[in-house]
Amino acid sequence: MHTLMRTLALAAACLATAQAATAATTGTTDLHRQPNLSGAVLRVLPSGTLLTVACQGDWCRTTYQGRGGYVARALTRPLVASAPLSGRGTRFYRSCAAMRLAGVAPLRIGQPGFRTALDRNGNGLDCEQGE
Structure with missing residues (x-):
């Protein structure tokens, strides 16, 4: 408790x-x-x-x-x-599939929607081809 x-x-x-x-x-x-x-x-x-x-x-x-x-x-x-973390201009993509469906993959650090959880190789790009 x-x-x-x-x-x-x-x-x-x-x-x-x-x-x-x-x-x-x-x-x-x-x-x-x-x-x-x-x-x-x-x-x-x-x-x-x-x-x-x-x-x-x-x-x-x-x-x-x-x-x-x-x-x-x-x-x-x-x-x-x-x-x-919320409000106008913020974006959240649950997965690389969702990011690709939205037509925004890959995202760089600093772009709305970038998450370190989707940057599997730690190079600052989310959902690169092959990831």
Whole structure:
């Protein structure tokens, strides 16, 4: 029950920011369970890893290989300025098939609808031919 309450509080905090950005790690970076250096390290991210982040203060909430956690903001480099997660001008494609059906594939980092989850080889292009 305690874990559920903590998860709900974290989700509410992330929704309160309502901003997301694409960033890359500037070096080998630890993904922490909590937004502090004393929290358990869940994964080690290689340099140049593309992430979708929601930052507040010195820490950014993100996911890597299916695990949610925090990376130090100082160890990331923004690639695209923060953008609203909903509203006019935002686009979301559930899959590469949906992106191709809309006639917009491939998308580059910075274009509306780009998601790191659809950039399988991490080169900054979503849904390239053969992906």
